[in-house]
Amino acid sequence: MKKIAIDMDEVIADFHPKMVNTVNHHLGLTLTDDELNLFNLRNEEPEMMQQIMALVSDPDFFSDLAVIADSQQVIADLSKKYEVFITTAAMEVPSSFNAKFNWLKTHFPAIKPSNIVFCGNKGIINADYMIDDNAFNFDHFCGEGLLYSAPHNLLVTGYRRVNNWQEIATLLL
Numbered sequence: 001m002k003k004i005a006i007d008m009d010e011v012i013a014d015f016h017p018k019m020v021n022t023v024n025h026h027l028g029l030t031l032t033d034d035e036l037n038l039f040n041l042r043n044e045e046p047e048m049m050q051q052i053m054a055l056v057s058d059p060d061f062f063s064d065l066a067v068i069a070d071s072q073q074v075i076a077d078l079s080k081k082y083e084v085f086i087t088t089a090a091m092e093v094p095s096s097f098n099a100k101f102n103w104l105k106t107h108f109p110a111i112k113p114s115n116i117v118f119c120g121n122k123g124i125i126n127a128d129y130m131i132d133d134n135a136f137n138f139d140h141f142c143g144e145g146l147l148y149s150a151p152h153n154l155l156v157t158g159y160r161r162v163n164n165w166q167e168i169a170t171l172l173l
C-alpha cells in the first residue's frame with residue numbers, strides 16, 4: 001500500500017479562524033482572517049508573534065478546532081487504498097500534544113495511534129504523498145508534496161495544489 005502523510009493544522013483542523021478570534025479577543029483587536037498572517041508577522045512584528053504563540057500554547061487551544069470540510073469522509077475512503085499517517089509539526093507548540101491527540105481520537109477515531117506522528121522536521125517522513133499547507137515541509141521529502149491551499153500560500157508555486165478535500169479525492173482515489 002502506498003503511504004500518505006497528512007498534516008493537521010489548515011489541512012484537517014481549522015486552526016486559522018480560532019487563532020484570529022482568540023487574538024482579537026485577548027489583544028482587543030478586530031483583525032479579519034485575511035489580515036492576520038502569522039508568516040508575515042514572524043518577520044515584521046516579532047513581539048506580537050510572541051504574544052500569539054503564548055495564546056496558542058494554552059494547552060486547550062487545539063482541543064476544539066473545527067474539522068475541515070469533507071476531510072473525515074475522504075480520509076476514510078483513502079484509508080481503504082492507502083496507509084494514512086497524520087504528520088504534525090507539534091514541536092512548534094509542545095503544549096498542544098494532548099489536545100491534538102484527543103482531537104484526532106474524537107474526529108478521526110479510525111486512525112490508529114501508531115499512525116500518528118508528532119514531529120519536528122518533516123523531511124524524515126517516508127511516504128509517497130504529503131498533504132500540507134507549508135511547502136517548506138516538502139523540501140527534503142522523498143515523495144510528492146500536495147500543497148493544501150491556505151491564505152498564506154496562495155502565491156507559492158512549484159507544487160501540485162489542492163484547494164479542498166474533494167480535489168484530493170479526485171486526485172488520489
Ligand SMILES: [Mg+2]
Binds near residue numbers: 008010011132
Ligand atoms: Mg499545517
